[in-house]
Amino acid sequence: MRTGRLEIVEVDGIAKECRDVYTITYRSREKASPGQFVMVWAPGINEVPMSLSYTGGVKGFTFRALGRTTMALSALGKGERIGVRGIFGNAFKAAGRNLLFIGGGTGIASIISAAEQFSAGRRAVAVIGAKSGDEIFFADRIKRAGAELIVSTDDGSMGEKGFVTDAARHALEKDHFDTIIACGPERMLRKVAELAVEFGTPAQISAERFMKCAIGICDACSMNGALVCRDGPVFDAKFLLKCEDFGRYRLSPSGTRVPI
Numbered sequence: 001m002r003t004g005r006l007e008i009v010e011v012d013g014i015a016k017e018c019r020d021v022y023t024i025t026y027r028s029r030e031k032a033s034p035g036q037f038v039m040v041w042a043p044g045i046n047e048v049p050m051s052l053s054y055t056g057g058v059k060g061f062t063f064r065a066l067g068r069t070t071m072a073l074s075a076l077g078k079g080e081r082i083g084v085r086g087i088f089g090n091a092f093k094a095a096g097r098n099l100l101f102i103g104g105g106t107g108i109a110s111i112i113s114a115a116e117q118f119s120a121g122r123r124a125v126a127v128i129g130a131k132s133g134d135e136i137f138f139a140d141r142i143k144r145a146g147a148e149l150i151v152s153t154d155d156g157s158m159g160e161k162g163f164v165t166d167a168a169r170h171a172l173e174k175d176h177f178d179t180i181i182a183c184g185p186e187r188m189l190r191k192v193a194e195l196a197v198e199f200g201t202p203a204q205i206s207a208e209r210f211m212k213c214a215i216g217i218c219d220a221c222s223m224n225g226a227l228v229c230r231d232g233p234v235f236d237a238k239f240l241l242k243c244e245d246f247g248r249y250r251l252s253p254s255g256t257r258v259p260i
C-alpha cells in the first residue's frame, strides 16, 4: 500500500489552456503512468485529487478553476510551493492497434497523456467535447501525438454539434476499435460504458469520487464496494455498469449518498 507521503514541490510553470482551465507543472522523480492521479495541497486551503496530464520527469495536472482550492491553484506563480501526495491509483492500458480516446470537459486532462503515449504506431482517434469551443483544450497535443482529432460542442461553436457521446457513436459506427479510453462527467461516462457494450469494445473508464485519504483507508471514495482511490480510478466499463451508483449517485464529503 502506498503511504502517500507529502512532497513539497515548486511550481515550474502555470499555463492557461482555455477559459478557466490551467495546467501546473512541477518536477518529481516519482514514476507515473497515464490515468494515475495525485493529491494536490494548496497551502492553507485544501487538498484535492488531480489526474496527471504530464507523467514524465516534468509532471503536470490540468484543472478547471471552479471552487476555493482550484481558484487558489490558478492564482499561483512559478516558484511558489504546493504539496503533492502520490502517485495514486491504477493506469490506462492500451490493448490492440485501434484506440478510441473519449474526453469530456476537464476529463480531457485525464486522457491526454494516454493519447500521447499510446498513439505512436497505432491507429488512434480522439473525440473531445465540451459545452462550447472556448472550453476545448489540448487539441494541438492530440494532433501532435498522431491521433485523428474529432471535436464536438453542445452549442456547435466548434466541430460537430452535439454531445461527445454522439460523436463517439459516429466514430464507432465508422471504424472498429480494440480499446476505448475515456474520462469526463459521470453521466457521459455511463453512456460511454453503454456504447462500449453495444459495440462489443472493451472500455477503460476513469471515474471520480470525493477523496480524502487516497490510500484506501477512509471509505470516502466508495462506489458500490469498490474504492475509487485504490481499485481505480480506471475501471472496466462492464464493471461500472454493474455499479448501481455509477452515473446516478455519489457520496458527499459527509458520506451522504446524493444524486449526480
Ligand SMILES: Cc1cc2nc3c(=O)[nH]c(=O)nc-3n(C[C@H](O)[C@H](O)[C@H](O)COP(=O)(O)OP(=O)(O)OC[C@H]3O[C@@H](n4cnc5c(N)ncnc54)[C@H](O)[C@@H]3O)c2cc1C
Pocket: 037, 046, 047, 048, 049, 050, 051, 052, 061, 062, 063, 064, 065, 066, 067, 068, 069, 070, 071, 106, 109, 110, 207, 208, 209, 210, 211, 212, 233
Ligand atoms: C481521481 C480524480 C481525478 C481528478 N482529476 C481532475 C483533473 O484532472 N482536473 C480537474 O479539473 N478536476 C479533477 N478532479 C476533480 C477535482 O478534484 C475537483 O474539481 C476539485 O477537488 C475541486 O475543488 P475546489 O475546492 O476547487 O472546488 P469545490 O467548490 O470545493 O468543489 C467543486 C466540486 O469538486 C468536487 N470535489 C471537491 N473536493 C473534492 C475531493 N476532495 N475529491 C473529489 N472531488 C472533489 C466535488 O464534485 C465538488 O462539487 C478529479 C477528481 C478525482 C476523484
Ligand code: FES
Pocket: 210, 211, 212, 213, 214, 215, 216, 217, 218, 219, 220, 221, 222, 227, 228, 229, 230
Ligand atoms: S479516499 Fe479514502 S478510501 Fe479512497
